[in-house]
Amino acid sequence: MKALVTGATGFIGSHLVDVLLERNWEVRAMARRSSAFDNLENAGGAETALGDVRDPDSLRSAARGVDAVFHCAALVGEWGAPREYHEINVTGIKNMIDAAQAAGVARFIHVSSVAVHGNEGHRDTTEDAPIRKSGVLYNDSKAEAETLLWAAHEQGRIRATAIRPVMVWGPRDRVYFGRVRDGVLESEFSGNLVDVCPTGVFTNKRFREVYSRPWDLRTARSVCIHCAVGCNVLPGGRHDTLRRIKPAPNRNVNPHFICDLGRYGGEFVNSPGRILGARIESAAVDSEKALRTAIERLKTIGERYGKNAIAAIGSGRASLEANAALALLVEALGSNQITFHASD
Structure with a gap:
């Protein structure tokens, strides 16, 4: 039997690779180019494949010739950008299902989470509990992922199994507690x-x-x-x-x-050296003078080199209002060269 393990350098995925190898499976371990392959190299015996759940072409290549897909890849945690949770956890499983169907993979095992049942306590929760959203990014993305999984299963596109663990921790956990090395938490x-x-x-x-x-x-x-x-x-x-x-x-x-x-x-x-007010060439000035000076010098640059010689880079550290004000300033100077990345 040959398995494809996605997220193979992650916490659960890396341990799953070890177990499959111990049980004499052939293993194709897939992870992103930026991942650390230390555990796979130490384990030995696994074929490595570079891939990303957001890249359908890499998934189609990785799924060829395997009997089962163990889908462990996910964005885990309780913070982050909504777009990333959706791209990795929702669109990612859709891409993997498509690749598995195209390759004729016999089994699809998805590592889900008890979080698909909501955010309350789960002392008496069973697998028959309804899947529902709770307003938490991770939970909701896993709920959406399972909805896609069971739809594909019922359509006969794949034969699916979902595993819904609760809190998992131990060696190689880098999300909540980090790896312990010489007494230092690295997370x-x-x-x-x-x-x-x-x-x-x-x-x-x-x-x-x-x-x-x-x-x-x-x-x-x-x-x-x-x-x-x-x-x-x-x-x-x-x-x-x-x-x-x-x-x-x-x-x-x-x-x-x-x-x-x-x-x-x-x-x-x-910091005693923190700049607390406007300055021109290191000399403290009032904010109105600083703004007038900046506008005059920017206008001079525009007149000499063309208006699009002026460009502005906003900041994710600034408020949306501050970035909007920057955009208005650049527009008033006749330029359209501005970029910034605000939160989703």
Whole structure:
């Protein structure tokens, strides 16, 4: 028997490759070019294939000549851009089903999630519980994926099985807790342990060193500035100094967590060298003078080199209003050269 395993360098996929090899299956392990193939190289015996669930051509090539597809590839977690969840988890399984049908694959095993039944507790949940959305990006994308899977199964296009695990963790988990190596958590989301640990074993060392009475902080909801995803955060300050940043739950973006950059990357706010006002050639000026000077110099460039010599790059760290204002400025200068990436 020969199997194609998608997401083969991921947490569940890499362990599945090991088990299949132990049971004398031939294994074609598929992963993206950017993935780390260390575990596959250490396991040995698996054929590797470069592919992406968003690339139908790569899937058709990977599915040729296999008896079963184990579809493990997915965007996992509770934060991120809605478009990416849909492209990878929903469109991705559609592409894989099409490829499996075209190749005449006998079995299609999909690693789904108990999250397809909603976001409440699942102590008594059975496989007969209805599939429904809950407003959480990951959960809803897995629910949509299963809907497509069973439609294809009922149409006779594939013979499908869905596995719906609950919370899974262990060696090679890089989503919630990271890989442990020499006592260091390598996940970029490991700081969330501070919020979820019920015993106080994990604490925010940086916050503890400067201030340890959270009830005395002044807080206000905001949006993380470090990328275009738009995770909601709750900065806390005291005496005009930023002391701590925590996630502010938003089901549409980051239900409970934030990455470590969002949590610990705000130290520049307290820097004594931080620029707090407008400057021209290092000299402090009022904002009106700075704006007039900028417009005059940009107009000079446009007159000398042509209006489209002026280009603007917006920022995912800026608000939509700030990026819109930048677009208006460029338009007023007669240019149409502007680009920026805002959150979905």
